[in-house]
Structures are given as C-alpha cells and as structure tokens.
Amino acid sequence: MDLEKLRKGIDRIDSKIVKSLNQRARLSQKIGxxxxxxxxxVYSPDRERIVYEKVSxxxxxxxxNETLQAIYREIMSGSLALEKPLKIAYMGPPASFSNIAALKKFGSSVRYLPVNTITEVFAEVEHGRADYGVVPIENSIEGAINYTLDMFMESDLKICSEISLEISHNLLAKCRMDQIKRIYSNPNVIGQCRMWLEANLPRVELIEVTSTTKAAEMAVKERGAAAIGSGLAAECYGLNILARSIEDSPHNMTRFLVIGKTENKPTGKDKTSIMFSVKDRVGALHDMLVPFKKNRINLTKIESRPSKKKVWEYRFFVDMIGHHEDVRIKKAIKELxxxxxxLKILGSYPIA
Structure with a gap:
C-alpha cells in the first residue's frame, strides 16, 4: 500500500471523527x-472520572491511555464551553505551574482568570467572578502550602477535584550561565532546586517572587538575571533554557485542588478532606485518630496549623480514602x- 492510499484512509477516518465529535457536542448542549x-x-468531576475510565x-x-486522556480532556473542555462558558481562576500570571495544572484539568476551551495570590483565587470564586479556582496544596519535597490551608479556615468553598502535576524546573535566561548575577523564582521552587544551585551557582543571589512566571518577567527585563521556571514560561517569554530538570528530586510532584461551590457524588475511588480544632491537652491528637482506626479508614495526610484565634489552639487538616457519604466515614466523623x-467537611472528590 502506497503513501497516498494510507493518507486517504486517514482522511476518511478524520471525516468520521469530526462528524462524531459534533454529534457528541450536540448531546452535550442538551445536557447543558x-x-x-x-x-x-456543568462541570462534574465524578462524570469526568467515568469518561476517562471508560476510554482507558x-x-x-x-x-x-495518557494520550487518549489528553485528547478527551480537550473534547470535554470544548463541551463544557458549549454548555456554559466556564471561568477558572488561578494564581498567575500565565505560564505559572498553577496555569499548567488548570490546563491539565480543564483544557484550552474554557476562560482563565490569572490573579496575584491564593487569597484572590478564593475571593474570585466566592464572589462568583469565577466558577472554579485552582490552588496548590502540597509539594512532595517542600510539604504543605500553608497559605492554602489557612484560607480553608475562613472560606466555605468546597474541594471539587484534585490535580497531580509532575514538576520539572529549568534555568531560564537571555544571557550565558557565567553571566548570571541573580536568580528569581518562587520560594518553594528555590527550595526544590537548592542542591543544584549550591553546586552550580553558589555565589549567585537568590531573589524570591510570587510565581515562576513573575520570575521569567524579571529575567527578561534585567541584565544578568535568570529565572527558575517551566518550559512553557521559557516559550512565552522568549527565554533560553540553560539547564533542564534542575530540581533536586526526580520525583517532584505538586498537588493542586479545584475549589468551587458544588459537591460531588461518590465514584467508588474518592478522597475526603476535613478540618477540625483541638485544645492543647495531653492525648488530644490520639483521641482524634481513634475513630478513624476504629472504622478502618485510611488516612493519607495530616497537617496542623495555628487557629489564629486562641493561643495554643490548632486546626488539623486530614485527608482520607473514601467519600463522606460512605457509611464508615459517616460513622467516624460523627464520633469525631x-x-x-x-469540624468541617472540606469536600469529597475523585482521587487523581
């Protein structure tokens, strides 16, 4: 079979795919x-999980499966845009890791709203200027993002979904490496590349900024400046990648949360996040954990933060496997x- 015949075969399949995609889109409009x-x-994380599982x-x-999921992410993104123009807030500017995480979850057909801080992401969703927000919650190297944990103390927004993003950091600049005098980046990112920086650029000044994209902006403006950021940031700002994958750990993952005003139905593969306070007394944390052990619930994360209302009073954030409508979790929460x-249920959502 020659090349021309193979290409004609692809053309015929493409015509069928386009027709099927539009049929699917019309059904999505009816659902909307x-x-x-x-x-x-219009956005249903539980339905999203079902679609991905069926496709796989x-x-x-x-x-x-990863390639097919990427294709279907864009198909579902286009369908969401037809059902209702969604607006997603994230800590920007564009090309930040929060932006990359948002694109991974919602695709390129929805509208994005970059803001300056995590606090602003919550505010945009709370006031209805955005349908959902994407915020970082923890990194596999640096640990919890305390700003996000603190926001849940005051906010009534729910966790609707989670995103796991593999993080790869690059050294970006317009100049040569031996001409770099200062490096800009987010403090968490600098922490994730500390050993590489000490080994390769020990005398260079490290300057903390709000995001990796802001760092890229500074690297463009200032002579002798560099940034640590993503490949997308290099592309967007016209910077050269002087060194790739400079993170200290090859297994560098950041977990993001999708926040909104809706709750999810159980999918059978869910995670639940809760928050509660305890007084500073002997055995307090032990007593809090007993209901989970008693009901055979797997806890995946425990973090504590000062309540900021009373001295020595702490808020605990706990993630567990299961949905808050599951019988065992209901029983444990009631005992707790x-x-x-x-005590506040922050949300139940499909495991990423």
Missing amino acids: RLKAKASKS SQNGGPLS EGICTN
Missing part, C-alpha cells in the same frame, strides 16, 4: 440545558464531632 433547568453545575478500558492501542470543635 437540562443542567441549567435543574440549577446544576476500551483502549486497544497503539495510543497510550463529639470530641473536637469546628
């Missing part, structure tokens, strides 16, 4: 109208309510 009548959110289960190759204060 039904959701609007019922005052339901039907995949006979040669395309990988009797021995703690200010």
Whole structure:
C-alpha cells in the first residue's frame, strides 16, 4: 500500500471523527440545558472520572491511555464551553505551574482568570467572578502550602477535584550561565532546586517572587538575571533554557485542588478532606485518630496549623480514602464531632 492510499484512509477516518465529535457536542448542549433547568453545575468531576475510565478500558492501542486522556480532556473542555462558558481562576500570571495544572484539568476551551495570590483565587470564586479556582496544596519535597490551608479556615468553598502535576524546573535566561548575577523564582521552587544551585551557582543571589512566571518577567527585563521556571514560561517569554530538570528530586510532584461551590457524588475511588480544632491537652491528637482506626479508614495526610484565634489552639487538616457519604466515614466523623470543635467537611472528590 502506497503513501497516498494510507493518507486517504486517514482522511476518511478524520471525516468520521469530526462528524462524531459534533454529534457528541450536540448531546452535550442538551445536557447543558437540562443542567441549567435543574440549577446544576456543568462541570462534574465524578462524570469526568467515568469518561476517562471508560476510554482507558476500551483502549486497544497503539495510543497510550495518557494520550487518549489528553485528547478527551480537550473534547470535554470544548463541551463544557458549549454548555456554559466556564471561568477558572488561578494564581498567575500565565505560564505559572498553577496555569499548567488548570490546563491539565480543564483544557484550552474554557476562560482563565490569572490573579496575584491564593487569597484572590478564593475571593474570585466566592464572589462568583469565577466558577472554579485552582490552588496548590502540597509539594512532595517542600510539604504543605500553608497559605492554602489557612484560607480553608475562613472560606466555605468546597474541594471539587484534585490535580497531580509532575514538576520539572529549568534555568531560564537571555544571557550565558557565567553571566548570571541573580536568580528569581518562587520560594518553594528555590527550595526544590537548592542542591543544584549550591553546586552550580553558589555565589549567585537568590531573589524570591510570587510565581515562576513573575520570575521569567524579571529575567527578561534585567541584565544578568535568570529565572527558575517551566518550559512553557521559557516559550512565552522568549527565554533560553540553560539547564533542564534542575530540581533536586526526580520525583517532584505538586498537588493542586479545584475549589468551587458544588459537591460531588461518590465514584467508588474518592478522597475526603476535613478540618477540625483541638485544645492543647495531653492525648488530644490520639483521641482524634481513634475513630478513624476504629472504622478502618485510611488516612493519607495530616497537617496542623495555628487557629489564629486562641493561643495554643490548632486546626488539623486530614485527608482520607473514601467519600463522606460512605457509611464508615459517616460513622467516624460523627464520633469525631463529639470530641473536637469546628469540624468541617472540606469536600469529597475523585482521587487523581
């Protein structure tokens, strides 16, 4: 079979794909109208999980599941835009890791709203100027993002979904490496590259800024300046990548949360996040953990933060496997309510 015949075969398949995609889009529009009548959110993380699982289960190759999921991410992004123009807030500017995480979750067909701080992400969603927000919650090297944890103390927004993003840091600049006098980046990012920086650029000044994209902006403006950021930041700002993958750990992951005003149905593969307060007394934390052990619930994360209301009073943030509607989790939370204060379910959502 010659090249021309193979290409004609692809053309015929492409015509069928376009027709099928538009048929799917028309069904999505009908679903959008039904959701609007019922005052339901157009974005459904539980349905998203089902679609990805079905696509993966039907995949006979040669395309990988990851490739198919990337294709369907854009298909669903286009469908969401047809159902209702969604606006997603994230800590910007564009090309930040929060932007990359948002694109990974929502695709390129929705509208994005870059803001300056995590606080502003929460505010945009709370005031209805954005439908959802994307915020970082923890990094596999640096640990929890305390700003995000603190915001949940005051906010009534729910966690709707999570995003796991593999982080790769690059040294970006207009100049040569031996001409670099200062390096800009987010403090967490600098921490994740500290050993490389000490080994390769020990005398260079490290300057903290709000985001890796802001760092890229500074590297463009200042002579002898460099930034640590993503490949997308290099592309957007016309910087050269002087060194790739300079992070100290090859397994550098950041977990992001999607925040909004909606709650999810159980999918069978969920995670639940809660927050509660305890007084500073002997055995307090032990007593809090007993209901989870008693009901055989797997806890995946425990973090504590000062409550900022009373001296030596702490808020605990706990992630567990399961949905808050599951019988065992319901029972554990009910028992926990009797021995703690200010318990709040932050949300149940599909595991990334």
